[in-house]
Amino acid sequence: MNSKDALILRTAREVIRKEAKAVGGLSNALGRDFCAAVKILAASRGKAVLVGIGKSGLIARKIAATLSSTGTQSVYLHPVESLHGDLGMISEGDTIIALSYSGETEETTKLMALLSKQGLKVISITNNPASRLALASDITLDLGVKEEACPMNIVPTSSTTAMLALGDAIAVVLMRLKGFTSDKFARLHPGGNLGKLLNIRVADLMRKGRLNPVVKETSPLKAALKIMTATAAGAASVTDARGRLRGFFTDGDLRRHLQTGSFDLNIPLSAVMTRNPLKVYPETMAMDAARIISERKVDNLPVIDKKTGRPVGILDEKDLLREGLL
Template sequence: MTQASELIQSAQRTLRLEIEAVESLLPRISDAFVRACELILACKGRVVVVGMGKSGHIGKKIAATLASTGTTSFFVHPAEASHGDMGMITRDDVVLALSNSGSTAEIITLLPLIKRLGITLISMTGNPDSPLAKAAAANLDAGVTQEACPLNLAPTSSTTAALVLGDALAIALLEARGFTAEDFAFSHPGGALGRRLLLKVENVMHAGDSLPLVRRGTTLRDALLEMTRKGLGMTVIVENDGKLAGIFTDGDLRRTLDKGIDVRNAIIDEVMTPHGRTARAEMLAAEALKIMEDHKINALVVVDAADQPVGALNMHDLLRAGVM
C-alpha cells in the first residue's frame, strides 16, 4: 500500500468515526436537552461557558454561536475563574460547563461556589455518572464510544460531538426565541455578512430624479428614451393617481421586438409587465435579492404603503453593494 493510500484511508476512517459520533447523539436529544433549553430561556442573565483544554476551545465556539443567535453568552476560563474571574458570574446567570470526563479538576473546584451562589448549572459531559453531570440541573450527554485518534487519546470524536451538540442547543434556542434575520444582523455588523444583513433597499435603490418613470398612455418610444436617460435598464409605469401600473425592462423590449411590434407607434400599456414584483424601502436588501432570485428577474420596483413607486433597483445595484 502506498503512502497516499494510507493517508486517504486514515482520513476516511476519521470521518466515519466522527460521523458515527454525531449520529449517536440523535437518540440522546430528549428530556435533558429540553430541560437545558428551558433553563436558558428562563435565565435573566447570561450563559457563561467554561471548559479546559480542547473542551475550552469548543466552549469558546459554543459561547460565540450562542451570542450571535440571540442568547447572551461569553466564555470564562475555569482556572482564571478560581483566581478572580468568578466575579464575572452573577446569580442570574446560567453556567454551561464542558468536560468530557466530567471530573476536570479546575471545573470541579468551582462547583461549591456555583452551588453556594445558587447559580444554575448545565453540564455537557461524556460521562453521565461523573461528579459534574450529577451536580448539574441538566446534563447533555456528549459521550462517544471511540475517539478518531487511533490511540483513543486525543480529543477528536468527543470534541466534534460536543461542538455539534452546542450548535443544536444554540439553534433550538434561536427558534424558541423567534430570532430573525434582522436580529442576527445586529450581531454581525462587519464585513460582507454585515452588508448582506444590515443594508436596506432604501440604501441602494434609485429614487427621486434617478427613478425612470412614465405614465400610462406614454408611447413606447418615449419610454425607451426615459430608460436611456436614467440608465437603469427599465422604467416604471404609473397610473394617473400615481400608483404602480407596471414595469418595462430590457427583457420586455427583446420580447416586444420578437413579436414584431412597431416600437415607434406602440403604447407602453401594450407591452409592459402589469404591476410586477415589488419591494419596500425598509426591507433588507438581501430580501430583495431573494425575490429576484426566486422569480428569476433582474429588477424590482420599490413601492410605499399606498403602492406608489418610490424607487427601483436591479441586480447590478446589489452586486455593487456587496449583497451578492
C-alpha cells in the first residue's frame, strides 16, 4: 500500500471512530429526558414538526421523513419560511422538535419564542443545554458531542451523526409504543424494493392454470416429464384421486431415479416423487417464500389452497429473481 492510500484509509477510519464514539456516548447518556420526550410525542394529538436550518435542517428533514414512514405524522418546517407564512402548517396539539448544534441559531430561536407562546410542546436537540433554544424548550436532549470528526473540529460531522441516530431512536421507540406493524409499513411503502418485499404475495407471482403442472400419483413418470416440458417448469405437483397434493416431482427426483440404474419411464409417480414436500399458500408473502427457496436450496414450490389442499399454482425461483426478491 502506498503512502497516499494509507493516508486515505487512516483518515476515513478516524472519522468513523470519532462518529461512532459520539453515537456511543449519546446511547449511554439517554435517560429521563429522552423518555419524557418520547411520551409527549406518543400522546400527541397532532403531528411532529421538525425544525432546523443548515446541516441541522437537513437532518431534521430526514427525521421527519422517518417518523412519517413509521406511523408518526410529521412535517419539516424551515425557520425562515415559517416567519413568512409557513406557520400555517402548525396546528393545535402539534409537538415541535427543534435541532441546532449551538442552540443559538437566530432563526430557530426566534421561531421557538413564538411557538412557546402558543402553548405548543417544544423538544430541542442541541449540544448546548444552556442555550437560548434549550431554555425555550420543555425538554432538551443533549447530544453531548465532544469532538467533530473533521481535523479542524468545525465541520458538522459527529454532531449531525448523533442527531440522526437520536432521531432514529425516537422513531423506532414510537413504532413499538404504537404497535406499528409490517402491514402498516407496507401500506405506506407501496413502491420500490420495500414495496415488493412487503406487499407482493405468492398469488401475485405463481404460475397457474395451464402453466401449473399437475399430475396424478398413479400416472407414469413419463406423464410428468411431458407436462413439465410443456409448461417449462422444473417440477410438477402430484395429487391423489381427490386432487389433493400428495407429493412433488422434480428434476432432482428424476436424476435420483436414473442413478438407480432404472430407465423405466412407466413407473408410477408415487414411487419416485418427494412425499410431504415443502409448500406455500397464495396468501404467503413472497419474501417468505423466497426465504424458503434460498434456505432449503430448492428451485420450485407447490402452491396449495389452504382449505382444499389442492395445488393452485407453482412458484419458480426465476419468478422471484425477476422481481429482485432473490
